[in-house]
Amino acid sequence: MQIGSVTGGHVDCFPTxxxxxxxxxxxxxxxxxxxxxxxxxxGVRFDELSGSMDSIFHGKLDMEGGISLVGTDGTRLDVMKLSGETPLGAxxxxxxTTRPGQAPQAGPRAEVAYPTVPGSVGGRPTGxxxxxxxxGSTNFALTQAGAARINDVFGTTLEKDVTFMRCTADIQGRLG
Incomplete structure (x- = not known):
């Protein structure tokens, strides 16, 4: 099927x-x-979506906003502007990272990436x-760099390949 553009919908993600x-x-x-x-x-709902895909979810999806991890001391790790190839890829x-009294420190884009394994995928024409x-429910696992970043900021002991969140998606598209 011809690739189309994403016109709406949402992606809902919940931490394990x-x-x-x-x-x-x-x-x-x-x-x-x-x-x-x-x-x-x-949970986090992304409803400002863009990208291109077909009715079986092959393509690219971009999500505005992000996931924010916030400590009681005001330390924040914001994971923003998620983007990836679908249904397989990263x-x-x-x-x-923002720590109290310090300027925000951005990391390299590839530092926080989540390999995806698709849940059930279904597409249907609506016109x-x-x-x-x-x-359907899809697990997103931490990479080594993602686990290290969270561990550095919050003192956790997370490891690579630990499932971070489970997400579902309902997306609308238009051919052409």
């Missing part, structure tokens, strides 16, 4: 219980960085040139 526990143990919590929205239980982001794509 293990990730929430590891961060809570260090006095940190997960939330959304605007324009993403916070959901209950540390989703990269721009990490920025002559429009379609919806639905993606």
């Amino acid at each position: 219980d293990a990730m929430t526990a590891a961060l809570n143990e260090r006095g940190a919590r997960i939330g959304a960085a605007a324009p993403a929205d916070s959901l209950p239980d540390g 989703i990269s982001a721009t990490p920025e 002559l040139t429009t379609f919806d794509v639905s993606v």
Whole structure:
């Protein structure tokens, strides 16, 4: 099928219980960085989407906003502007650490990336040139660099390949 453009929808991500526990143990919590929205239980909704894909989710997806990890002392790690190839590949982001009394420190874009393994993917036409794509629960695991960044900022002991979040997606697209 011809590749089309993303015209709307949302991606919802929720931290795993293990990730929430590891961060809570260090006095940190997960939330959304605007324009993403916070959901209950540390979830994040991305609803400012762009990119290109077909009805079986092959293409590129960009999400505005980000995931924010915030410590009780005001330390923040914002993981912003998530982008990646779908359904296989990696989703990269721009990490920025802010500590009280210090200027924000941005990390290299590839530093926080999550390899994706697709959940169930379904597409269906909604008109002559429009379609919806639905993606079931998909695990996003930390890379070595992502785990090291969180460990450095919050003193956790996370390891590579630990599932960080589980995400679902409902995306609308238009052919052409």
